[in-house]
Amino acid sequence: MIHRFIYQQKPVYTQADTALFSKGDFTCIRLYLTKKGKPVALSEGNSAAHYKWRVQYGFSCVVFKTYEEAVRFCRERFYDLDGNPLNGGRA
Secondary structure, three states, X not given: OOOOOOOOXXXXXXXXXXXXXXXXXXXXXXXXXXXXXXXXXXXXXXXXXXXXXEEEEOOEEEEEOOHHHHHHHHHHHOEOOOOOEOOXXXX
């Protein structure tokens, strides 16, 4: 993920922006938001040399072996692109 500075009030992301967050051996398949509105990229690895799934947000990167583990991690922590919590509003 390349960190970009955006000089506007609040950037608006859509699922069509996943290509912006794909890099190297990983292809971004889904975007989420942090509580502060920063982007979170769920990426799939194209190479067998890496873990298959990666969640990248800010300067952090967490890797998972299965898609279910990665999605569970995202549901517990992040928001959809409209700002709604993925876990149904539970803390």
